Amino acid sequence: MSEKTAAVVGSGIVGTAIAHYLVNRGYRVDVFEKGPEYPYPHRQPFTERTYYRYVNPAYTLPPTIRDLEYSGDYAKNPDDERFMRVGGSATRWQALTLRMLPNDFRTRSLYGHGNDWPLDYADLEPYYCAAEGLLGVSGTDADNPFAPPRSRPYPLPQFDLSYGDGLIAEKLRAAGIVLHTTPQARTRQAYDGRPACQNFGMCTVCPIGARYSPNHHLAATIATGRCRLHTNTSVRRIIVDGAGRAKSLLCQGNDAATPTEHAAQVIVVACGAIESVRLLLLSADGPRPEGIGNDAGHLGKHFVFHHT
């Protein structure tokens, strides 16, 4: 019986989770990352940033995808939010893990705005629970009257409001406004091989791995011996077989002169909302002149970032 193989494009929070899942189900997985290795736990970048006020250019977005153009009224520069390195953009985030509300899936029906989703909150709820378990989310709904229903409690207890937040919450409560704790992928207690948070005062870069970083699961997945990580390697296109199924990736080391083809039974595109779309568009071929998955012509359009 031949071995099951998978190739994952991108080592961020999604790519890593899928690689972890596939390895646990017997696949041999290759993960391709265009960016460089990023030390984990992130003590070095934390120290540079906190003690020496230095943002190492090795940990920022490479100049090749700087100066993205965007339209509409989106107020933030995507440059500030995207990171291309092992672990992806979730190597540097606040780890707030709010769920969407049931009404968010039916904004057209309820408010006449946007479009309804083809699935609803109940469809996603079990996956929210699984993701919270993977990331080690600390939280409670006890102080949040707006919390959506959940089938499982948070894996870890909440972080209480700070002294200052408590003062504000008290004043707001008197005015009928609720200020509640926020679920966060940060360990209130030791969890899944990660230490408990020691409250370094900033979550963006965590020196001990208490705030979730995909590098945690990536390291564990690689340690099984069934996952290989290819850093500084660009995936240039996806090659599709006659039946319309992705069969291989055309990869090229960032310093290599020529690309090589990497075949796998399962191909996963998980390199972020911008780069994933770009790869699908670049993979156009005869039967798919507008790119893979672009039959309706919407690929790369209507793009929004997460809004939490």
Added chain:
Amino acid sequence: MNRPAPQARTSRRRFLQLLGVCALGGFFAAWLLRSRLWNVAAKMVAVARQRTDPVLAPTAPGALSAGTLQTLEAVTVTLVDTPVEMSHYVGYFQWRAGNIAGYRDLYEECARGLDEAASRAAGLSFSRCDRDVRLRILGRVDLNRSGIRTVAMNLYDRSWIRFEQYVVREILALFVRTDGWVLLGYETWPGTPRGLDSYTQPPRAHRSAA
């Protein structure tokens, strides 16, 4: 009297004149772009920009001399004027000198300049002068200098502009992020492990007041 309108003849002539001017202009621009004259002009612009920009030269990082470090410590205590944990600042200077291109030479250059000024004022090195002398020397620091004055000063005293930008500003920024918090009543500053209990309690200063 069906003579053609004079305006039409004038307009045609005018058009031909403009066409000629455009052709000549295009020819001259193409010649300029390909000529050495263009390279000379580009170099002059680059030099002018370098002279008016306090950016650090990318010289090799390296260890600081003990004297330079003492001068930087003296600058810190003079600027901040409150008890600080000096090891933060010493570590900061040493790390930047040892890891970021240009910083070691910047620090050495600034220390030399300050020592010369102190020697003229009091016959001592900057770190050995008393506080009043050091304050007089640092009195030139102006972090709100207008853009045009900064550009002008860059032309005749660029090392001072660099001192303000890369030494004074950074010392103050480091203070705000570290000892400034302690001054406000917090036990520690962001970046040090504070545990999961104290952050829900009032700051020390508030507790003692209560």
